[in-house]
Amino acid sequence: MIQTLAFYLFAGLVIASAVMVIMSRNPVHSVLWLILAFFNAAGLMVLVGAEFIAMLLVIVYVGAVAVLFLFVVMMLDIDFAAMRASFIKNFPLGIAIALILLAELLLGLGAYNAGGLALGTPDAMGAVRTDVSNIEAIGALLYGPYIVLFEIAGIILLVAMIGAIVLTFQPPPPGIRARQDVGKQISRRPEEATVMKNPPVGQGVEL
Structure with missing residues (x-):
C-alpha cells in the first residue's frame, strides 16, 4: 500500500514539476522546477529498484547539469520582452516540431506493440546476477x-x-604577468616565504 501511495506521489510531482518547467515565465524558476522533477524521478527509480539510476539523477543531473543551467541563466541578461516576441514568432515552428515528435512517439509505440526485433542471443558474459544489488x-x-x-x-x-x-x-598580453610561476614557487625556501614576528602587547608590526 505504501509503495502505491509513494508511486502516485512521486509520479504526480514529476508531472506537475514538468508542467511548471514549461509554464513558468521566469527561467530561474523553470530550472528550480526541473530540479524538483529530477528529485522525484529519482524517487521513482528507487521504487523500482534502480538505485544506480536514482543516484545518477541526483548526482549528475541535479548536482551538475541543473546547477550549471541555473548559474548560466542567472548570469545571462535576459530580455523577457524580446523572449516573448521570439516565442510568438517561432510558435508555428514549435508546433511543427511537436507534431513530428508526436508522430515518432506513435510510430515507436506501434513498433513496440508489433513485437520486438530479434537482435541475437546474449552470451553468459552479460548475464544479470540476482544475488546482488x-x-x-x-x-x-x-x-x-x-x-x-x-x-x-x-x-x-x-x-x-x-x-x-x-x-x-588565451595567453596574457605581452609584458603582463597574469599567471603564477609554479617553478619559482616550488623552489622557494621557507625563510624566503614567511617571516616570524613576535610583537609586544599593544604595539603593531612593522612590515
Missing part, C-alpha cells in the same frame, strides 16, 4: 569484462576536457 552488478560488469571499453571512454572524456581547455586558452 544492481549497483554491484553494474560495477562487476564495468570493471570486469568491459574494463577496456570503460577505460577508453574515460580517456576520450579526458581528451575532450583537455581540448576544451586548449581551445578556450
Whole structure:
C-alpha cells in the first residue's frame, strides 16, 4: 500500500514539476522546477529498484547539469520582452516540431506493440546476477569484462576536457604577468616565504 501511495506521489510531482518547467515565465524558476522533477524521478527509480539510476539523477543531473543551467541563466541578461516576441514568432515552428515528435512517439509505440526485433542471443558474459544489488552488478560488469571499453571512454572524456581547455586558452598580453610561476614557487625556501614576528602587547608590526 505504501509503495502505491509513494508511486502516485512521486509520479504526480514529476508531472506537475514538468508542467511548471514549461509554464513558468521566469527561467530561474523553470530550472528550480526541473530540479524538483529530477528529485522525484529519482524517487521513482528507487521504487523500482534502480538505485544506480536514482543516484545518477541526483548526482549528475541535479548536482551538475541543473546547477550549471541555473548559474548560466542567472548570469545571462535576459530580455523577457524580446523572449516573448521570439516565442510568438517561432510558435508555428514549435508546433511543427511537436507534431513530428508526436508522430515518432506513435510510430515507436506501434513498433513496440508489433513485437520486438530479434537482435541475437546474449552470451553468459552479460548475464544479470540476482544475488546482488544492481549497483554491484553494474560495477562487476564495468570493471570486469568491459574494463577496456570503460577505460577508453574515460580517456576520450579526458581528451575532450583537455581540448576544451586548449581551445578556450588565451595567453596574457605581452609584458603582463597574469599567471603564477609554479617553478619559482616550488623552489622557494621557507625563510624566503614567511617571516616570524613576535610583537609586544599593544604595539603593531612593522612590515
